[in-house]
Amino acid sequence: MNNSVRRDPDAVYKRAVPAGGAPVRSRLRRLDAWWVNGPAYAVRSAARCTAALLLPVECVCCKRPDAVVCGPCARAMRTACLHPRRVEHRAEALPVDGRHVPMPVIAAGSYEHELAAVVLAYKNHQMPGLVGLLVPPMARAVKSALDTLAAPGVPVVLVPVPTRLQARKRRGYFPVGLLLGRLRRAGVLPERVLVARLVRYRAARQFTSAQKGKGRRARGAVRNSMCARRTRSLSRLAARGAQVLFVDDVLTTGSTLAEAHRALEGAGLRVCGAVVLAATPAPDEKRDVRPAR
Ligand SMILES: [Zn+2]
Structure with a gap:
């Protein structure tokens, strides 16, 4: 093996590429091969340059022109998310067990700089196209949670924490x-891991009068x-002794998370923790603002 070649740290979270010289079996693989070769790349670059003239974009992190996330910022974000960490000590409202231990939470990174x-x-x-950049950090955090929080050999259900219907309508996507859909399609989740939307917000008319007149954050x-x-899959999963890992963004x-945990209480599923993309840093962990490059 050539040690001088730097390995891509995200390689294990991407779809496996056939070994060199392997025959191209399907039409899709042939299309892939065509997509990455020279002439197709040149045509794509020309189209990108034209699009940049017609619809100028800038990096969401550093405001450099011509890319939604520029190369240096994408690299900095990937580096910041290489080591998922436990963050339950940063959140004071997490549910606690009988021994007053908060629910364990693993974050892909800190909610600061490029990741934020x-x-x-x-x-x-309104930039759902950025999901591709967030899949490897989330995959790494989920893998870390499966290794450290979930009991081995038992089915694990990844349950996305829901958003309110109003917010979903405004964004147009969840x-x-x-x-999680992209994560599942990337084929990086083990077989025992399922994705299911087991929790939802109650309809607005079911809210109690105590919630009326409060701000969005307070209502949350x-x-x-x-x-x-109450679906059939919920009772089937409970019968199999499945464990739940909540998934949220920030x-x-x-x-x-505490409210989602409460909603699943009594459903017969054991909650083993949560995975988030980013956690706001605790006051003593905040570092100085990174100087502009
Ligand atoms: Zn940038």
């Missing part, structure tokens, strides 16, 4: 659901705003 800019653009600035923390979807106080 990309997550914000993906969630709130960021966490889209991310109010109990009883979510409930479990961890701040942990109140949304």
Whole structure:
């Protein structure tokens, strides 16, 4: 093996590429081969340059022109997300067990610098195309949670924390659901891992009067705003002794995760923790603002 070639740290989270010299078996692989060769690349570059003239874009992190996320920022984000970490100590509203130990949460990175800019653009600035950049960090965090939080040999259900219907209508897509869909299609999840939307927000008319007149953030923390979807798959998973790993985008106080946890109580599923893309840093962990490159 040639040690001088730097390995791509995200390689294990991408679809396997056939070994060199392997015959191209399917039409899709032939299309892939055509897509990455010289002439097709040149045509794509020309089209990209024309598009940049007609519809100018700039990097969501550093405002450099011609790319939604420029190369240096994408590299910096990947580097910041190489080592998923436990972050439950940063959120004070997480549910606690009988021994007052908070629910374990693993984050792909800290909600700062490039990761914060990309997550914000993906969630709130109508840029679902950025999902491809967020798949490897999320895959790494999910793998870490499966290795350290979930009991071996038992089915694990990845449950996306829902968003309100209003927010979903405004965006036109469900960021966490889209991310999990891409993760599943990338083929990096083990066989025992399933993805299921088991929790939903109650309809607005079911909200209690206590929630009326409060801001969005305050309402999010109010109990009883979510409930479990009583589907056949829920009872089937409970019968198999499945464990639940919640998946969310950003961890701040942990109140949304606590509410999702409460909604699943009594459904017969054991919650083993949560995975998030980014966690807001604790006050003593905040570092200085990175100087502009
Ligand atoms: Zn940039």
